[in-house]
Amino acid sequence: MGRLSNRAAELSERLTQNVQAVCRHYLPSGRREGRYWMVGDVAGAPGRSLYVRLFETGRGAIGNWVDAATGEHGDLVDLIRLNQRHVRLAETINEAERFLSLPPSAADGTSTSTTFAKPAPAGSTSAAKRLFSASKPLTGSLAASYLRSRGINRAFDLPALRFHPRCYYRANEDDAPGTPGAFPAMIAAVSDDDGVQTGTHRTWLDPTGAKKANVASPRRAMGNILGNAVRLGQADDILIAGEGIETMLSLREVLPTMPMAAATSSAHLAAILFPPSLKRLYVARDRDAAGDAAFGILTNRAKAAGIELVSLMPDFADFNDDLRQHGALGLGEQVRLQLHEQDRTRFSAQ
Structure with a gap:
């Protein structure tokens, strides 16, 4: 078993040098x-619950993956084992050796003379900070118009939110031919518990400001996102965390003094890091399977950390839908009924 384990470790290192080829071959429905590399699960179903790290950073090694829906994680050897439903490690080793014997062109559509160089730790955190610094205040911008179209009127004094009039967009295979290379965008700073910026989130907008841009991926993040979030206020003992920025801004309409954090996706919500002084975490849930899975993982993590976890459920798909359907008064009544009594008084609307 020791020999097999050593061989698996060697193959894992070789597979990371071809990480995109591995993803395209075993998870072709992803992108x-x-x-x-985002996909639904280890079997390769369409979706966004499982993500494979394509670049090495201080937050994780290249080739590592996590399935937010199940909590499974591992390296590329583990991914192949689960994808191929192997029972014995030897089967997975044989499969990995077979895959690595293919010329790169057969697996990834590139020239056989091309070698996948191991990406250097990308300066994406620095790039994320540069983008945020180059962006403009939200007030009076197209992003402000976009938020107002979604019923959000209290966001314009938040230091975490900015606007870029022409933010680069890299089209993928799901975009229509001729998709522009830049759109106006709402820019959000992603930071850790200490308020140190670790990344930037972009929401590309239609030039009318009435909706998101008509592209395949209107939301993307860059930098170190895992465990961090878009912070709306400094958390101490109480925090509301959820997925989307608009979801959390909708709750801020009715709880303006409550500290909040937008994790930007269900996978990142499941992995959000808890402030050391946190006593109670409210989770603003989306009504979908990914949201349920994230809440399940958070339940186990919060219990282990001695943190009380409280579910906040919307009437519709998410709390922005509720804000637009019920208005601020209706949403406020709905949400306060789900808070602890002491928090209703402490974080009353102003």
């Missing part, structure tokens, strides 16, 4: 989004 690259920023620094990750």
